[in-house]
Amino acid sequence: MEKRKYKRKIIPINVEFDLSKQQVWLESKTKDIGGGGICLILSEKIPLKSQLELKFNLPDLSSSILALGKVVWTEEVPSKKNPVYYTGIQFIRIPEEARGYIMKYVEGATFERR
Numbered sequence: 001m002e003k004r005k006y007k008r009k010i011i012p013i014n015v016e017f018d019l020s021k022q023q024v025w026l027e028s029k030t031k032d033i034g035g036g037g038i039c040l041i042l043s044e045k046i047p048l049k050s051q052l053e054l055k056f057n058l059p060d061l062s063s064s065i066l067a068l069g070k071v072v073w074t075e076e077v078p079s080k081k082n083p084v085y086y087t088g089i090q091f092i093r094i095p096e097e098a099r100g101y102i103m104k105y106v107e108g109a110t111f112e113r114r
Contacts, residue, residue: 006035
């Protein structure tokens with residue numbers, strides 16, 4: 001049974017994130033996204049409860065979404081090359097307007113460009 005509060009959509013979205021709070025931005029892609037968080041595809045394991053700043057754009061949305069998230073789970077994905085980690089990030093600070101955009105996007109709505 002699904003425990004999530006928000007629906008999710010499987011889609012690769014480019015995401016920049018900063019673990020250090022020193023504006024050292026790294027890049028990744030999402031596996032999926034929802035109103036409560038995102039799943040990043042990473043090449044390194046990030047410790048549980050780590051906080052990271054996130055910056056990303058949704059298709060059809062002209063401005064970036066900025067959020068603060070924390071790592072709530074990690075799963076190593078078997079790979080013949082280097083390890084890959086699905087990393088579940090829960091939003092702990094995100095503007096409600098941005099959360100609303102994400103939820104509409106997951107439901108299949110399109111946005112008017114601003």
